[in-house]
Amino acid sequence: MNTLARRLAAARDGATPERLALGLLAALAALVLLGLAAGADGLDGAWARDAALIADIRAPRTLGAALAGALLGLAGALSQGLFRNPLADPYLLGTAAGAGLAVTLVLAAGGLLGVELGLAAQGALARLGLSGAAFAGALGGLALTLLMARGAARPLSLLLAGVVVGVLLTALGDLLVLASPEALRGQRVFMIGTTSFLGWDAVAALALGLALALPAAVRLARVLDALVLGEASALSLGLALPRLRLLLVALLALATGTAVAQVGLVAFVGLVAPHLVRRLVVVRHGALLALSALAGAVLLLAADVAARVLVAPQELPVGVLTAVLGGVYLLALLWRRGRLA
Numbered sequence: 001m002n003t004l005a006r007r008l009a010a011a012r013d014g015a016t017p018e019r020l021a022l023g024l025l026a027a028l029a030a031l032v033l034l035g036l037a038a039g040a041d042g043l044d045g046a047w048a049r050d051a052a053l054i055a056d057i058r059a060p061r062t063l064g065a066a067l068a069g070a071l072l073g074l075a076g077a078l079s080q081g082l083f084r085n086p087l088a089d090p091y092l093l094g095t096a097a098g099a100g101l102a103v104t105l106v107l108a109a110g111g112l113l114g115v116e117l118g119l120a121a122q123g124a125l126a127r128l129g130l131s132g133a134a135f136a137g138a139l140g141g142l143a144l145t146l147l148m149a150r151g152a153a154r155p156l157s158l159l160l161a162g163v164v165v166g167v168l169l170t171a172l173g174d175l176l177v178l179a180s181p182e183a184l185r186g187q188r189v190f191m192i193g194t195t196s197f198l199g200w201d202a203v204a205a206l207a208l209g210l211a212l213a214l215p216a217a218v219r220l221a222r223v224l225d226a227l228v229l230g231e232a233s234a235l236s237l238g239l240a241l242p243r244l245r246l247l248l249v250a251l252l253a254l255a256t257g258t259a260v261a262q263v264g265l266v267a268f269v270g271l272v273a274p275h276l277v278r279r280l281v282v283v284r285h286g287a288l289l290a291l292s293a294l295a296g297a298v299l300l301l302a303a304d305v306a307a308r309v310l311v312a313p314q315e316l317p318v319g320v321l322t323a324v325l326g327g328v329y330l331l332a333l334l335w336r337r338g339r340l341a
Helices: 003-014 017-037 051-083 095-113 124-149 155-179 181-192 200-219 221-228 231-236 241-263 269-280 285-309 318-340
Strands: none
Touching: 017 051, 017 285, 051 155, 051 200, 051 221, 051 241, 051 269, 051 285, 095 124, 095 155, 095 181, 095 241, 124 155, 124 241, 155 181, 200 221, 200 241, 200 285, 221 231, 221 241, 221 285, 231 241, 269 285, 269 318, 285 318
């Protein structure tokens, strides 16, 4: 093992869940301050002058990005625990494709009726209609996956059904765009993912989703701990696996659907956040779920601040930034593992 690998191993050995949580909270607090200061001209410390702007635009966007990242991090840890696969992400079970199809349907209908809809639409009802459609579509995609898999009792069948549903619903969305080209722009914004249009109503929805999903997931973490030992061992412990797995899938759908409804399909946050936590500490799933939520909040908020500041006064799509950074991280991880093999 080379010098860098020894240093990383030593750092991991010295890390504890408490230290990691404190570090993530400190990073999150610093990013919140940066988010409140990030304006059209980059970082701006004129708090008094920009008080109204901060209260109406920057604060909800900053808090909303953190909450959406926490939901995606939690959903990623749930997905990886359920399927016992470190490459599982929150969008595996048809939720992303269902949300995308529902949004495309709403945009296409709005185009036919001459109504302006989209994440940037003016008016609470228009935004609520789009977010509500995305949430309903995510749940509908999951319901179709569960129907095809005949429940959540067989993880492999559930995973394969999710892939099939994802491909099918994505194809239907593409056909809708061909029939209604005016929906393409709004669909692209949603599919890439954006935090640009988060308001206080979105913050309330995201906070409610996290308040419901996180405590329930932590309470069911013992099921994920048991699944690490294998399904037979989990059953021998007296766990009602089909019912408990279905509850975990429902929590996964709640977390994913709530986040997707507000920020679109932001890539890699749900996949990378649990990876980062597991590389730094060795914990059971109860702590892993909470720390992954914290890591997801830090990752998405950091990407949001960078998207606002890097090319100010222009703005990068936050979903593109998370995809690039997440892809680079995973490539570096694969390269390092190849060297150490």
